[in-house]
Amino acid sequence: MKYIAEYRDGTLARDIADRIAAEARPGRTYSLMEFCGGHTHAISRYGLKDLLPPAINMVHGPGCPVCVLPIGRIDNAIELAMQHGAIVCTYADTMRVPASGGLSLMKAKARGADIRMVYSAADALRIAQENPERQVVFFAIGFETTTPPTALVIKGAQAAGLKNFSVFCNHVLTPAAITHILESPEVRELGLVPLDGFIGPAHVSTIIGSQPYEYFAEEYAKPVVIAGFEPLDVMQAILMLVRQLNEGRAEVENEFTRAVTPEGNAKAKTLVADVFELRKTFEWRGLGEVPYSALKIKAAYADYDAEARFGIRYQSVPDNKACECGAILRGVKKPTDCKVFGTVCTPENPLGSCMVSSEGACAAHYTYGRFKDVPVKAA
Amino acid sequence: MCLAIPARVVELLPGDEATIDLAGVRKRISLALVEGIAVDDYVIVHVGYALQRLDPAEAAKTLALFADARLLENPA
Numbered sequence: 363m364k365y366i367a368e369y370r371d372g373t374l375a376r377d378i379a380d381r382i383a384a385e386a387r388p389g390r391t392y393s394l395m396e397f398c399g400g401h402t403h404a405i406s407r408y409g410l411k412d413l414l415p416p417a418i419n420m421v422h423g424p425g426c427p428v429c430v431l432p433i434g435r436i437d438n439a440i441e442l443a444m445q446h447g448a449i450v451c452t453y454a455d456t457m458r459v460p461a462s463g464g465l466s467l468m469k470a471k472a473r474g475a476d477i478r479m480v481y482s483a484a485d486a487l488r489i490a491q492e493n494p495e496r497q498v499v500f501f502a503i504g505f506e507t508t509t510p511p512t513a514l515v516i517k518g519a520q521a522a523g524l525k526n527f528s529v530f531c532n533h534v535l536t537p538a539a540i541t542h543i544l545e546s547p548e549v550r551e552l553g554l555v556p557l558d559g560f561i562g563p564a565h566v567s568t569i570i571g572s573q574p575y576e577y578f579a580e581e582y583a584k585p586v587v588i589a590g591f592e593p594l595d596v597m598q599a600i601l602m603l604v605r606q607l608n609e610g611r612a613e614v615e616n617e618f619t620r621a622v623t624p625e626g627n628a629k630a631k632t633l634v635a636d637v638f639e640l641r642k643t644f645e646w647r648g649l650g651e652v653p654y655s656a657l658k659i660k661a662a663y664a665d666y667d668a669e670a671r672f673g674i675r676y677q678s679v680p681d682n683k684a685c686e687c688g689a690i691l692r693g694v695k696k697p698t699d700c701k702v703f704g705t706v707c708t709p710e711n712p713l714g715s716c717m718v719s720s721e722g723a724c725a726a727h728y729t730y731g732r733f734k735d736v737p738v739k740a741a
Numbered sequence: 742m743c744l745a746i747p748a749r750v751v752e753l754l755p756g757d758e759a760t761i762d763l764a765g766v767r768k769r770i771s772l773a774l775v776e777g778i779a780v781d782d783y784v785i786v787h788v789g790y791a792l793q794r795l796d797p798a799e800a801a802k803t804l805a806l807f808a809d810a811r812l813l814e815n816p817a
Binding site for chain 2: 363364365366368369371374377378380381398399400425426427428453455481482483484485503504505507508510511514563564565566568569591594595598601617618619620621622627629630633719721
């Protein structure tokens with residue numbers, strides 16, 4: 363497919379890897395965080411780690427919206443379907459995330475809750491129009507990529523005068539999460555997570571542009587290179603980061619210029635600003651409460667806010683004690699540091715959210731890399 | 742979750758919608774978040790919405806950047 367195949371060329375990937383190895387300074391390590399799950403997935407799927415020289419240490423970031431959604435929010439979605447009898451429409455990604463009481467949206471559906479997977483927020487709006495006698499709630503999750511479509515359906519519901527449609531808003535913001543990681547004790551004081559630079563988000567940046575990252579480059583003196591999700595994009599971004607670090611620069615560079623501009627998508631940003639406002643704080647799995655890191659629906663659209671309509675109260679629920687998702691999301695631990703990785707917790711039966719989404723660090727390592735850790739025994 | 746795919750616009754439809762072609766698979770998507778899209782443009786599609794138009798000139802520049810690594814490895 364055009365704009366995909368040419369960014370997956372293995373020979374070119376090896377050439378870029380050779381270049382990285384040639385330019386990496388002897389004796390120094392480059393610890394680079396790929397913020398997005400999309401990059402984590404590409405690194406695992408295409409075996410990029412095996413191409414990279416040992417000097418490059420990739421640290422997985424928390425940029426997987428499914429992984430960072432706390433249990434209590436899934437509980438709320440189940441409550442909307444089971445206690446309030448609403449049709450809950452959700453992206454498929456959230457269906458298997460473990461909730462309280464051994465439940466998940468999938469298991470709640472098996473118990474009779476009317477939970478429906480949708481491809482698009484527009485499908486949820488259509489379901490509301492087709493079921494005027496039922497309350498329909500769209501379980502909105504995701505970073506800046508999925509937020510503009512949610513804004514559109516809220517405005518669409520208002521324009522159509524729909525009385526039975528609302529949105530349970532869980533949209534979160536990328537820059538706030540990056541700030542939180544840079545400010546965390548593990549990075550700032552304890553030095554447990556060495557971070558020299560970031561691979562910046564691909565599709566999130568098509569909306570917000572490259573400008574919001576200028577702050578990290580300036581304030582924290584960390585280089586950021588925005589990169590596409592194809593393997594050559596990731597390799598090129600690593601090369602660009604190595605060059606910045608060698609030259610002592612900390613700038614925002616854009617490898618994904620075919621889709622990302624400095625300003626981003628003005629139309630989408632205006633729409634989001636019209637419908638949503640910042641929440642003072644929001645709980646992220648693994649990161650805890652992060653100030654000004656999520657969006658809520660503005661009062662002007664309160665009629666379409668499921669939290670207001672159904673009086674939803676959020677209650678924080680701790681993760682399973684054996685699960686290391688929290689530390690993995692902060693880059694402090696690797697999937698293989700978790701005792702239940704690949705034993706109790708597998709993609710078929712996930713205990714933690716990092717094993718649910720294919721972009722989660724655990725699922726990516728389980729699917730593409732777990733046999734690399736197993737010593738080969740002679741027959 | 743934030744995964745999106747480049748697809749070619751084959752037909753503009755009323756109501757800010759379009760039909761896209763993805764290696765032979767055709768789908769109806771919304772153009773409500775973008776402006777000035779024409780037939781044969783490539784757009785990045787995410788959850789049924791085009792997020793951005795792909796810039797062919799910039800795409801070519803990035804491909805040339807990849808090829809630079811090879812030139813540096815094997816200077817003529």
